[in-house]
Amino acid sequence: MPPPLLTVQNLVKDFGEFRAVDGVSFALERGEILGLLGPNGAGKTTVMNMLLGLISASSGRIEIFGQSLESHRIEILRRMNFSSAYTSLPGNLLVRQNLAVFAMLYGIRDWRSRVRETMERFGVAALADRITGHLSAGEATRVNLCKAFLNRPELLLLDEPTASLDPDVVDKVRTLIRDTQRESGTSIIYTSHNMQDIELVCDRVLFLHRGRVIRMGTPDEIKASFDSASLEDVFIRIARGGDLQIAGDQ
Ligand SMILES: Nc1ncnc2c1ncn2[C@@H]1O[C@H](COP(=O)(O)OP(=O)(O)OP(=O)(O)O)[C@@H](O)[C@H]1O
Ligand SMILES: [Mg+2]
Incomplete structure (x- = not known):
């Protein structure tokens, strides 16, 4: 198995007394599209900003293309890109x-x-x-x-690329992202509040809540683990504070 394209270990971000990202760990494989989900304020954009080197982590480690982001920022960022609504x-x-x-x-x-x-x-x-x-x-x-x-880019971060678009444009943008990704093999981290988007675009999903990883898996695995028919239902249950067992504690 080749090493993951991206590895995040125990990432923490404090804004003063407030811990916005609280020990997040995950890996991204080459060619994979990973959805970052979670309620408003869960820490998704903060994680992305740390991956882009726009803000520094309070602690933890980010490795991209096998190198530490801290010490190889310029070389790494040349091979990345991002887009945000x-x-x-x-x-x-x-x-x-x-x-x-x-x-x-x-x-x-x-x-x-x-x-x-x-x-x-x-x-x-x-x-x-x-x-x-x-x-x-x-x-x-x-x-x-x-x-x-x-x-x-070999790694692309898309923060809510379909926010505020009409359903026709959302469908077109989704298809464009998926098709371009298939042709180029780009790995993508994708956030969206549109659960249909996530199911259609993402290979795997990471659920964040209050800065912590609640669940990680394919959309089907996540639905099965909540005994739920839709990601939207899972989302609502997480957002309303039930089912908050942290991944890894299971
Ligand atoms: N520069 C900052 N200073 C202080 N607090 C911040 C700062 N940036 C983010 N936060 C706080 O960190 C938390 C996580 O914010 P973040 O933008 O990462 O959430 P999000 O998951 O992207 O939410 P949304 O779905 O609304 O985009 C929020 O409570 C936010 O208020
Ligand atoms: Mg955000």
Whole structure:
């Protein structure tokens, strides 16, 4: 078995007196899509921000591509990318300017053709000359995803990529992510509050609650362990405070 692409051991993040992430451990295999689930405030974005090196962990260890994130940050981040519904590209630039800037930042040699190909794949070629800040939520999501796949990342973090999109666009974005992932073999960590999204996109799911891992497994295993027909039902039970046995204590 090859070593995991990502290993997180006993990750903790304290904001002052408040412990937002409390001893989280997991591994991500190559080509896997892992869903990070949990109620508002569970610690999902905080975990992602630590994986991106945007904030430092209070304790614990993150290894990506077999190296410590702390000591090999720059090399590791070159092989990663992210997209979030809550961060946007500079609004005053045209879409094609934004993508060109990022492609150059990633050091892509054939950046013109890479930008063109990626725009076509994500169906945003017609938006090339639009002002980024004027895009609708669905258009901006696709442009963000386009940016996220530009450097052909081996590890991609997607924080609520389908938030605030209409069901038609959600379905298209989901299919795009899944198809692009299958072709490129990119490993993905994915958060969403849409349980259908999670079931259709993710190979495995990690449930967080108050910064701790409550359950980890395939969507089917998680449903079976709660004797539940849907992930939505599992989610509601966890969010309302029942069934809070910590994974590993089982
Ligand atoms: N910079 C910060 N300073 C203080 N507290 C913070 C900070 N960032 C996050 N928190 C707190 O940490 C907890 C986890 O936040 P986080 O954003 O990781 O949750 P989340 O699981 O992503 O929630 P959501 O589903 O709402 O996006 C929350 O209680 C939040 O208020
Ligand atoms: Mg969040």
